[in-house]
Amino acid sequence: MHDPTPEAGKARHAISLTVNGTAHAVDVDPRQHLGDFLRQTLQLTGTHLGCEHGVCGACTVIVDGAPVRACLILAVQADGASVTTVEGLAGKEGALHPIQSAFRAHHGLQCGFCTPGMLTTLAAFLADNTSPTEAEVREAISGNLCRCTGYQTIVEAALSAAQTLRGEG
């Protein structure tokens, strides 16, 4: 895997990491953040950059099980990590994660720009807590901005996905 746009004169670092189950060994620029690395180097453009300063949450990916803002960590810091992006939430045969189906069923997305970050944040949250209250879901996405939906349908989708994950849906 070769970064098409190396920066002249800067040392590059070799990292290896797993993204959506695929192992990568890559040389990266030391200042490249994980979001740019995923989007530009791996061409995984499902991860979105909405603010590039750590507030909007659109860039959230799951790093070793925890939701992380990809604009706030450097690619080199992900050395050795296992990363899941929105492209990796669905199962091998393309079966959607319950949170993905629930977003569709409950109209949890409009423009879809915040959606990858919402989905990864909630997938990680629901992995820890399959019986959340509405308030807990709202807290879980308190670091994700959505300008379109007003959040209500996202919360409904998360509660419904939790039900599915509990085997009740």
Place this chain on the structure above:
Amino acid sequence: MGARYFGAAVQRKEDDRLVVGRGRYLDDVALPGMLHAAYVRASDAHARITNIDSSAALGVPGVIAVFTARDFGAENRPTAQMAPSPLLQQAPTWSPLADKHVCYVGEPVAMVVAETRALAEDAAALVIVETDPLPAVTDYKSALDPGAPLAHADLKSNLAASMQARFGDVAGVFARAARVIPVTLEMHRGGCHAMECRGVVAAWSPAGDELTVYSSTQSPYPVRKGIARHLGLDEHCVRVIAPDVGGGFGPKAVFYPEELSVPLAAQRVGRPVKWIEDRREHILATTQQRDQLWTVEVAVAADGRLLGLRGRIVHDNGAYVPYGLILPGTTVQSLPGPYALEALDVTLDVALTNFVPTTPVRGAGRPNAAFALERIADIVARDVGLDPAEIRRRSFVKAAQMPYPTGLNGRDGTPIAYDGCDFHQSLELALARFDAGDFRRRQTAARAEGRYLGMGIATYVEDTGLAPFEGATVRVDSNGRVIVETGAASQGQGHATIFAQIAADQLGVDIADVTVKSADTGVFPLGIGTIASRVAVTGGSSVLMAARNVRAKALKIAAVMLEAAESELTLEDGHVQVAGGSNKKLPLGALAARLEGIPGLPMPPGITPGLSDTAYFEARQTTFACGSNVAEVEVDIETGGVKVHRYVVAHDCGLLINPMLVDGQIRGGVVHGIGNALFERMIYDEGGQPLTTNYGEYLLPTAPEMPNIEIVHTQTPSERNPLGVKGAGEGGTIPATACIIAAIEDALAPFGIALREHPVSPQRLIELLADKG
């Protein structure tokens, strides 16, 4: 044909791609050999540029070029006015790059093109722009006073236009009034803050005569026109594509300087160029709405009925007027709202200031008018000693008065007449759902415990389905697939789904067999834009008209092919069948194949080639949506914090094509309005420096503090379009700010606090409480 899909909560066609990360937004567009641009932007609110030194930037490895105004020559002239109006007295527009002067912080001054975005940004920081600061207009309220500094050194004043809204015997009504109450209001609306910032990619054909521009725009056709005219190209040589757009909310409808400078740069370097706005640039350089100051008097009858309104509005338009008077115009044309005023005389003065220009943000100038009218109704209620709901009951236009001419003319010069609005009904529905009686009991009990609950109401009427037209082509492929092509762009509203619903019903096919293509000037020839809650009305109606014609054509060719009379045929499940138990039938695909032509075989007489039709729906009369909101808040008098406990919306936007999507529009809109009430403020210092340039400083609503929004629909079909629909994109926002502010004021009624502004921060509430001791 049965309406299987129209009216149903159909899941969106768009979502399959979007939930798996396979959308294609502007920043996902990557072209071979593409370079990246970064802008050097003005750091003065108003200054003369004395020198620009690009040498250090040009020395950075990987930097291809640095452009300034001079490099673009004659093509750096100011853009054409997007919305000309005879009322415009002075309407400076922006240029691709600022030349001699900068007039707001964030105005583009120079442009670096490099191999990567990071390198372009590094180099942009090395461009040295020397300036001589000039006095800046940073207080719109005094911008029109004698002796105010000038926002543009070469203009004589800061007055861009003065607009009037006037009807009735104003002097007589005010002379007769039992009371005349003066009201001063200040409102601030904040910016767009779509989660996707703006972006432009431009690529020229190898021969250099054709240009393709990807832009995260709401208005591909006006962008095409703007670029073609500015660069002297034929329109057919410019293709503008809006890919998936991550939210629009108004500001993405404007034709921006970057939509010229990126193509100009691409032309000069001979490679495709991409520019992606970062969030700080968005806050600095994407148009906003900001402030209006209302200084008015209201005339009131002895029974509390609102009779008349007169006074002046000052509107902050920023440094340029790229979008004519569309924004301030929507404020004055939204008067008198739902109120049956006998007389009106309001002047709106449009002031030039040294801030980024203002253009419509969700609701445009309507939330301002709604805030003013709803505050006024509450002020009168308190003055007269009546329930706020009762003042409204006495003052609303009655359903029996529909169609109701307001007394004003619309943008096209014809009288504005509301259709199908029942304000009384919507208010009662919202109040009943809210249970105001129960609330007052809980409010009293809470006050006894030192908790302050408040209830606000707000009613609105909204002109939707703006003229002139949208169009659509509906065609059937030989495999039976239905393709809808339209100019109407989408920024998340779900147009592909509602258009597919409409076409699938007409052609008796499964919605999965309909593909919608839009927002590409190479796909459909004409379009206006996704603004002013107009696409369901105009685009939807054009899809209906075209699909009906395709249906008629399918029956006609089927009659020939099946040797039956058209009247014996039915179209269902993608097949035309001879009725009456016959099993003679043909799939739509076979009909389409026949009309696609067979070499050597003449077309059947009287039937034109192609199982397709193109139709334009021309909006001759505006449709009016309306509704009432009721909110419950709790104010913490120790911290000034406001919690929104409940929010009820009674809403009538005509027939619902897809109730799930309409609810989504309403909820998102309400939350935008709550943001305008509680959080969103663009702050500048006295010199015009923006102080809220990230999301730690500019606050947007987040999930924990937003309520669930309960919606009660009524569906009064519009008679002004064949679908019977009205627009739904902005009705959530328009009354919401007024409703929340009213609720806060009600909560703080024991302290006698009057709220005449928005947003109100916790600090502001504490200040007001402290004033009251």
